[in-house]
Amino acid sequence: MSFILQKMAPAKINLTLDVLGRRTDGYHQVAMVMQTIDLCDTLRVRRRDDKRIFLHGGNDEAPPDQSNLVYRTVQLIAETKGLKSGLDIYLEKKIPVAAGLAGGSSDAAAMMKLLNQLWEMQLSPQDMERELAKLGSDIPFLVQGGTALATGRGEQLQPLPAAPPFWVLLIKPPFGVSTPKVYQALQAPLWQGEPESDQQLALTANTVTIIEALQKNSYEAMIAALGNDLEQVTLQWHPELKEYKQILLDAGVDQAMMSGSGPTIMGFVQKEEKARAIADAVATLFEKKGCQVYVARSLNKEE
Numbered sequence: 001m002s003f004i005l006q007k008m009a010p011a012k013i014n015l016t017l018d019v020l021g022r023r024t025d026g027y028h029q030v031a032m033v034m035q036t037i038d039l040c041d042t043l044r045v046r047r048r049d050d051k052r053i054f055l056h057g058g059n060d061e062a063p064p065d066q067s068n069l070v071y072r073t074v075q076l077i078a079e080t081k082g083l084k085s086g087l088d089i090y091l092e093k094k095i096p097v098a099a100g101l102a103g104g105s106s107d108a109a110a111m112m113k114l115l116n117q118l119w120e121m122q123l124s125p126q127d128m129e130r131e132l133a134k135l136g137s138d139i140p141f142l143v144q145g146g147t148a149l150a151t152g153r154g155e156q157l158q159p160l161p162a163a164p165p166f167w168v169l170l171i172k173p174p175f176g177v178s179t180p181k182v183y184q185a186l187q188a189p190l191w192q193g194e195p196e197s198d199q200q201l202a203l204t205a206n207t208v209t210i211i212e213a214l215q216k217n218s219y220e221a222m223i224a225a226l227g228n229d230l231e232q233v234t235l236q237w238h239p240e241l242k243e244y245k246q247i248l249l250d251a252g253v254d255q256a257m258m259s260g261s262g263p264t265i266m267g268f269v270q271k272e273e274k275a276r277a278i279a280d281a282v283a284t285l286f287e288k289k290g291c292q293v294y295v296a297r298s299l300n301k302e303e
């Protein structure tokens, strides 16, 4: 029996998400500070002697069929670089689906890294990011993870100093939201069409301030600069999310905010003991509302 390769696929959260404009290609121009956390899916892969690809695991919302981003990553690489062997792939989902945590994107990035290893393709991280941008705007960030600035439609990356270590409580309501619908409903004053000046592409206040906070390695300054332009849409559709933020703030988190297009609400704290104590205090209340509660810590690029 050939040996099994395994890779963890971490969730991402947005520390900022500034939407700058609505482009003609159907995407929005964004500036986002992204961070990986240690809530992870797991991918295991074993080479087969034939040329068949089998995907196992997943769950009801991310079934192991041809629509799965893991399968689509193999298909993309098979088309561009050739199918070098058959594969048995097992996907263990822990990251909630359609939650604003980019679980599917991270699974795709992990699959790409496993293929690079197994098929000895010697692709650089930048090569992998370029390929994966074809499957989704968030996926390139998940190749390297840690803390990074994402611009363009989210696929252009610049390294940032690692965020000061922190913990987050994640409250995942019993429903998902559609990312395209959230972007489309955004009412913010946006430019439309193509960016015409550098000013239109300039980073906005939240993102500039948070980058300064990261440069100073200041947890307090980072917390003060958190922001997400998509909150206004998802919180209007699901007003109970405002209440969830308040519950977390009342329970003692330093700040509460939605991740990505939502609906997951995050509560930020600096220390593990505090995160776990608050999670214990609020778990029953949130579980009664049908929410799942997770505790996770920020990851470095190397983890």
Ligand SMILES: C[C@@](CO)(OP(=O)(O)O)[C@H](O)COP(=O)(O)OP(=O)(O)OC[C@H]1O[C@@H](n2ccc(N)nc2=O)[C@H](O)[C@@H]1O
Residues within 6 Å of the ligand: 014, 017, 026, 027, 028, 029, 030, 032, 099, 100, 101, 102, 105, 135, 136, 137, 138, 139, 152, 153, 154, 179, 180, 183, 184, 259, 260, 261, 262
């Ligand atoms: C909102 C964010 C924030 O990190 O994450 P999630 O909430 O999905 O995790 C991302 O911008 C989501 O990126 P991702 O989920 O990869 O989106 P894609 O598959 O590329 O695009 C799906 C659709 O969302 C819309 N879209 C996406 C990215 C972007 N910058 N502008 C957009 O308008 C488009 O309608 C696009 O067709």
Ligand SMILES: Nc1ncnc2c1ncn2[C@@H]1O[C@H](COP(=O)(O)OP(=O)(O)O)[C@@H](O)[C@H]1O
Residues within 6 Å of the ligand: 061, 062, 067, 068, 069, 070, 096, 097, 098, 099, 100, 101, 102, 103, 104, 105, 107, 179, 260, 261, 262
């Ligand atoms: N491996 C996967 N894990 C999760 N979702 C997947 C996967 N493959 C395809 N999908 C599809 O992609 C959509 C968005 O997935 P996900 O990455 O969880 O969203 P989000 O970025 O909003 O957290 C889901 O509706 C799901 O049907």
